[in-house]
Amino acid sequence: MHPKVYREFEKICSQRCLRGEVLEVGAVPDETSLLNMKSLEGVTEKIGINLEGPFHYRDFSILQGNSNNMACFENDRFDVVLCNAVLEHDKFFWKTVAEMKRVTKPGGLLVIGAPGYNEFVGERLINGFFSKVPLLSQVFGSLTIVLHVHNFPGDYYRFGLQTFREVLFEGMNEVEVRTVLMPPRIIGSGIKP
Numbered sequence: 131m132h133p134k135v136y137r138e139f140e141k142i143c144s145q146r147c148l149r150g151e152v153l154e155v156g157a158v159p160d161e162t163s164l165l166n167m168k169s170l171e172g173v174t175e176k177i178g179i180n181l182e183g184p185f186h187y188r189d190f191s192i193l194q195g196n197s198n199n200m201a202c203f204e205n206d207r208f209d210v211v212l213c214n215a216v217l218e219h220d221k222f223f224w225k226t227v228a229e230m231k232r233v234t235k236p237g238g239l240l241v242i243g244a245p246g247y248n249e250f251v252g253e254r255l256i257n258g259f260f261s262k263v264p265l266l267s268q269v270f271g272s273l274t275i276v277l278h279v280h281n282f283p284g285d286y287y288r289f290g291l292q293t294f295r296e297v298l299f300e301g302m303n304e305v306e307v308r309t310v311l312m313p314p315r316i317i318g319s320g321i322k323p
Contacts, residue, residue, distance in 0.1 A: 131162045134310045135243055142241055142319050143169035150209030151175040155197045156216035159187035164212045198225040206235045214243035218287045227298055234322045242298055246289045246316035248309050294318040
């Protein structure tokens with residue numbers, strides 16, 4: 131995980147006094163796990179879920195399981211659910227999103243990060259330059275920068291800001307969506323009603 135992405139998750143979580151139980155979807159047993167964030171020091175339980183496992187690392191456990199069906203967790207179980215760099219590898223990401231919302235308690239925080247696409251700083255300049263040559267404008271005026279394909283185990287999706295607001299966080303309150311890095315990684319957060 132890129133350090134700027136990690137810091138952005140830490141910033142989002144540190145703005146709240148987090149307590150209770152935390153789940154990280156796609157957790158790994160090393161220093162890059164979001165379950166190691168300083169903002170989680172006051173929580174009572176940290177659990178991860180991953181296709182590989184089980185693992186135990188520091189003060190958390192990672193269960194082996196598929197996030198498309200987290201029947202191992204009851205409804206409204208977690209005060210915080212974190213997920214980074216998972217949905218682009220998930221053929222059925224909408225199932226994982228539904229499961230994350232299901233296991234988040236009312237009033238709980240959901241934070242999701244994924245590679246995306248966004249207008250880059252020079253796009254308007256390029257569009258203006260190529261607007262005098264219609265064919266070039268059609269070809270170059272619609273380009274965007276995205277993160278390279280990284281098959282692990284597959285790489286299926288990139289998400290836009292609108293997707294975060296209207297799909298991933300649909301029905302959530304206090305939704306915030308931000309972009310870090312170039313190519314962009316999009317990080318969204320919301321509170322379950």
